Amino acid sequence: MSQCAVNVENLSFAYTPGKAVLNIKSWRLKTAESVFLFGPSGCGKSTFLNLLSGLLPVSSGQIHINDTNLSALAPSKRDAFRAKSIGVVLQQFNLVPYLSVLDNIRLASYFSSGSKDGKVEQRAGELLHELNLPNDVLFSQASELSVGQQQRVAIARALINQPAVIIADEPSSALDADATDAFMQLLKSAVKKTSASLIFVSHDQSLSKHFDRVESLMDINHLGRES
């Protein structure tokens, strides 16, 4: 259990009672392991990710992340847990547009620790350097960056609190082929350094080569297969 970053058991979820959209008997992810999840739209990908990140409450069953039973936490505790232990990178709109890059990263740090961390600026600078971003990006407004830059800043923002799990939901779909490749390399190396587990969701199966495991959500979600 201890080397298990994510442990899902008998998980089911329904938006409206009696109409479950997700049912997972058992699913595990080891520490520092990366998994590529794919599946057609409507198979419950987003629901699964929202459950893992604690944005949605579990209907029944359990989700353990690093020995914390997410399904047993109160909503506000789940929010705090997400801030601390889960980094999320979305398809786009990963940053608060009117804040500077640094303020975006600071905000993520603030939500995790509840206070202002003086070292954030230094660590953010290091992360941006790793992600091949010039240092002055730190002080530009998020909305002024290119999409590629925004997505890389999103990685930095997701990693700033050294989370146990990184959840990436189609993070490269807005990028062209070359940028996607560079993005994948940077993501992999940055995540590797923090030894976080990575859950990567995409329908672009060409990306699956970058990951330890490749799974179809249709195989995991019993209800998804039926429908």
Add this chain to the structure above:
Amino acid sequence: MILSVAKRSLLDRKYSVLLTFIALFVSVCLLISIEHVRKEAKQSFYRTVSGVDLIVGARTGQINLLLSSVFRIGANANALSWESYQRISQHPLVEWSIPLSLGDSHKGYAVIGTTNDYFEHYRYGDKRELSFDEGNRFGYGATNIFDMVIGADIAKQLNYNLGDQVVISHGVGEVSFSHHGEHPFTIVGILAATGTPVDQAIHIKLSAVEAVHSKPSHTSALSRPSATKSNEEHKAELHEHEHKHEHEQHGPEHERHEHKQHEHEHAQHESHAHDEHAHSEPEPSQISAFMLGLQSRIAVLQLQRQINQDKQEALSAIIPGVALAELWRLVGAVESVLRLISSAVLVASLLGLTTMLLSSLRERKPELAVLRVMGARPSFIFWLIQLEAMSIALCASVSALFFVFMAIFLSSDWMLTNYGISLGASIFTVHTLLVVALVMCATFIIALAPSISAYRRSRLV
């Protein structure tokens, strides 16, 4: 942290925020200045008379009596007998009394016949005495019978100085066909400004009122030296003329109504006249009203009841504070309407604020989702929206306060010289702070709609 996020968020949408700010600013300005003027008006209204315990006149409504005796609006047609005045002013509970005789005017300004007791005992505002800018009270003795003391506004408006000769007219109103031309008055005193109706009043001796209404042949008799100091000389024969005069003034319909009373007065006056003859101390036959100061305020209600139930003459005694409060209820309705309108303007601009916030929620949906993904609680989203609304309202209120303060501060001299309205610049009172607090509360309540909407949406991703 939430503060800087809210600040950056507002700056990001600065044009719509600025417009909302201006709308709120204007409405808070309106609200504050209307409240301020209302308060100042009420204050100066209640300042008009103080320290007077009772005002007594012939039987009438309390507002009528207050209007005629204090504000000099609409003369009280009924008069009360000098005898009643004498009787009541000598009551053991009475400390001082001021007789008032109204009904004449000069260029539209009310002329009040009274005695030097007026300058001695009349109080306004915070029990302040009347003071003289120039000159002094009425002189004593018959040679000074046509002395006149004018209010500050009159001196300024009509450009009168000490020693000027003034002719008064019969009846109120700017245009009068009956001038008392044969009796010019001499200005002996100019009162300092009080911000009350006193500023617009012309004061002459009570005995002079009688004199100007007499036939020219009688006037010469008045130059006879007076034996007493405070009471002016007066011919008892004048009574007859006075009554005739009163009838003229009232017109036929009044005459019918008051016929009975006049008969009653006649009876009294006859005995009164006999009295005067006996003591050879001529006095006016009747006055319009008088003010009383009592030995103790506890006696006010008791004496008021006694006067109201007076068996010899139908009299009304009013307590100025009570009558002022009743009159203010009538006048104050206008103020309430203004207040209502400015509140409506405020509500409209607050609704504008809500609309702005609500419509921005759609475009902010991804941004709020990011905040949630980063680990923000739904309450953070709620307070972010609230904070944005509150900061706009607070900025608008504070700048409105400052603006109104500066406007009043800079225009107060101009207002005083041009309109005779004295506005205190002290708008930072508990009252205005209450207005600001009210605006903030209203903002909070009205911003609940977008805040809760954002909260709900962010809770369900």
